[in-house]
Amino acid sequence: MTDENRRLRATCDIDARKRHEQQVVGLRDELATILHALPDPVFELDMDGRCLSYYARSEDLLASSPSILLGKTVREVLALDEAESVLQALHEARDTGRSVGRQFKIEGEHGPQWFEMSVAPKPSIADETPRFIVLSRKITARKQAEQVLRERESLLRAVVDNIPAEFWARDLEGRCIMENAATVAHWGSLLGSRIDDARVSPEAHADWLASNQRAYAGETVRKEFASDIDGERRVFQCIVAPIRVGGEIVGICGFNQDITERKRHEEQIHQLAFFDPLTRLPNRRLMLDRLEHALIGSARRHQEGALLLIDLDHFKDLNDTHGHEAGDELLMKVAARLRLCIRQGDTAARLGGDEFVVVLEDIDGVVEGLVQANAIAGKIRDELNRPFHLMRGGGGEAITYHCSASIGITLFGSQDISASELLRRADTAMYQAKAAGRNALCFFDPAMQAAATERAALHADLHRALRDSQFELHYQVQVDETRRPIGAEALLRWRHPARGLIFPGSFIGLAEETGLIVPIGTWVLRTACLQLAAWAARPETAHLRLAVNVSARQFRQAGFTDQLRELIVLTGAPASRLELELTESTLIEDAEAVVERMEELRALGIRFSLDDFGTGYSSLAYLKRLPLSQLKVDQSFVRDVMSDANDATIVETILGLGGSLGLSVIAEGVESEDQFAFLAARGCREHQGYLFGRPMGLRDFEALLAVHHA
Known part of the structure; x- marks a missing residue:
């Protein structure tokens, strides 16, 4: 280069x-x-x-x-x-x-x-x-x-996972994009799965499909669905709402809340509100509602209906003698038999206590309705007459109980009438059935209503009589064979402010049914004891005894012995001069308890007389066990003793029986000298009747005593 x-x-x-x-x-x-x-x-x-x-x-x-x-x-x-x-x-x-x-x-x-x-x-x-x-x-x-967002997301995740409800979110294709721990625990993880995935129950699938269309449209939807969890049917409430981003719906989210227990509680509340807890029959509230609907339906369809009111006879006696558990068992079995007796669409309900109601709908015409209602009522009565096998004392000794029922019947459909009025009519008919001897059927008529109205007024007057001291005792003298007064029978009278003097036959039955006989009987015993104490303080009357009638209901009161003991102590009455007159109906039920109570009272010195002897189902087997002092020959035998050979024979038999058992015998209803002579000739030493004196007030009675003493 x-x-x-x-x-x-x-x-x-x-x-x-x-x-x-x-x-x-x-x-x-x-x-x-x-x-x-x-x-x-x-x-x-x-x-x-x-x-x-x-x-x-x-x-x-x-x-x-x-x-x-x-x-x-x-x-x-x-x-x-x-x-x-x-x-x-x-x-x-x-x-x-x-x-x-x-x-x-x-x-x-x-x-x-x-x-x-x-x-x-x-x-x-x-x-x-x-x-x-x-x-x-x-x-x-x-x-x-970013840290704050992560913390918030973590917090949100914790909140969502700790919500007791199931939470989930899905996109518009039904794909799960979010879930919480509760959802996973129930369904397993659903992330990425569509709603038609096999893990989702058919019920939930159907509900989701029914809900999501509205939710996609922007409406919050509430629905309920059921699902099996571990073999148990559970109920869920599902709330579904749309997810919006910038005003556009991009999916839906929902909460599934387990409401099984709430549903159970609601059902329990419904049962308590509308059904009798013992018998599971509709209660009074639901019965009245159904009766109102039956009345409306009968009027619209021009069909007759009938209301039956059923009252079990002597139910209280079962409770008293065998315990309330036996009574409850009877009520449950009566309810079961009632269900078998009625038609589909009819209603059997428990009104309360031992009263049941049957509502019969759509029976043909008045005449045919009477026949059908009578037939169904007869079937119910016959079914209830079949023996019931119960457990005494709720699990003790098995007993066979014979039940009867009094049934009141009234028709509806041809007239405008309220449910409450219809029920009052059936109640009137039912009491008429009881008055007819119980275990009977009776239809309502206007005369029954008038009698029921009078009965209600009498009941109110009885309460006022107790409050205002309108009762008084009259005395009928009892004499020996020489006609010397030996005592008296205390007889109750009611001095009514408007109706005057009322005899017991007009109100004692009602007092027995309503329980007023107990306070009335207590007043009679207190008044009698005070009178005995007054007589004992005077030499000329100290020997007199006083006979007092005691009702079966009063005698069976749990505190009767203690009550009478306190009365004797407080009044100072000589117990040996007090004589309690009991009827055979008092003695025949639960004889063991009756004998025990009589022995307790006899230990105080009190005497017992068996009233109306010969008119009931007298049994020598229990008669010889009772601590009686006296038999009282019923006046129905004495009245015709001179003209009826059968009555004469009965009187002679009673006198002979009394002598054999060591009991004194008193004849009541002696009205003529011939009767007195006949009785005296056959050994009767004590007498009572109009021949010796009518029942009279205390002043007149003591005047009679003064004449004899003079």
Whole structure:
């Protein structure tokens, strides 16, 4: 190569180098301009991560002071993991031409500061050591926001998972995109599955399909569905609502709440509100509602109906003798038999206590209705007459109980009448059936209603009579064979303010039925004891005894013995002069308890007389066991003793029986001298009747005594 060629080549090389240097300078100038426009700090690093220079519009943008950064490598400034992240970004930029998005953290004076790097190689002159421009954007606020979002998401996740209800969300294709722990526990994880997945029950599938169309349309939907869990049928309430993003529905979310227990409680409340808990029959409230509907339906269809009121006869006696458990068992079995006797569509209900109601609907015509109602009522009566096998005392000895029922019947459909009025009519007919001897059927008629109205008024008057001391005792003398007064029978009278003097036959039956006989009987015993005490204080009357009738209901009262003992102590009456007259109906039920009570009272000195002897079902088997002092021959035998051979024979038999048992015998209803002579001739030593004196007030009675004493 010639010298001239060498000079030319050197000149070209210098020119090329100069042009390159000018280009680099130009790039640097452009870079400087760009740097001045950047809001973030820019660092120049070498391959070892040493900070060669930096640019920042404000040093506040730097995590540390320049003295700490300049000349130091990233390993000297940053934590190990953070330094490695920066070095990896440098290597990535060297190999690929750039690195974007890598992050690092610097522990500054005010806590950790986060930065995101954008790295690019710095243009360099040939053979120059690689250098890198690192744009460091401070993202501390963004990282803090992300942390808050993560915490909120975690909190939301915890809240959702701890909701006792199942929560889920699905997209518009029915794909599950979110679920909570309760949903997973019930169905297993459904994430990604569609609603027609085999794990979802057919019921839930059907309900979802029925609900989601409205939910997609923007309406919140409430539905219930059932599902089997571990073999148990559970009920869920599902609330489905649309998910909106920017006003557009993108899916639906829902809550499934297990409401099985609530449903059970609602059913229990319904049962308690409308059904009798013992018999499971409709109660009074539901019966009246059904009766109202029956009345409306009968009027609309021009059909007759009937109401039957059924009252069990002597139910209280079963409770008293065998315990309330036996009574409850009877009521349950009566309810079961009633269900078998009625037609489909009819109603059997328990009105309360031992009263039941049957509502018969759609029976044909008045005449045919009477026949049908009578037939069904007869079937019910016959069914209840069949023996019941019960457990005495709720699990003790088995007993066979014979039940009967009095049934009142009234028709409806042809007239405008309320349910309550219809029930009153059936009640009137039922009491008429009881008056007819019980175990009977009776239809309502207006005369029954009038009698019921009078009965209700009498009942109210009886309460007032007790309150206002309208009762008084009259006395009928009892004499011996010489006609000398030996005592009297106390007979109750009611001095009514409007109706005058009322005899017991007009009100004792009602008092027995309503229980007023107990307070009335207590008043009679107290008055009798006071009178005995007064007679005992006077020599001329101290020998007199006083006979008092005691009802079966009063005698069976649990505290009767203690009550009578207290009366004797308080009044000072001589117990040996008090004679309680009992009827056979009192003695025949639960004879063991009756004998025990009589023995307790006899220990006090009280005597017992068996009233109306011969008119009931007298049994010598129990008669010889009773601690009686006297038999009382009923006046029905004495009345015709002179004209009826049968009555004469009965009287003679009773007198002979009394003598054989060591009992005195008193004949009541003696009205003629012939009767007195007949009785005296056959050994009767005590007498009572109009021949010796009618029942009279105390003043007249004591005047009669004064005549005999004189």
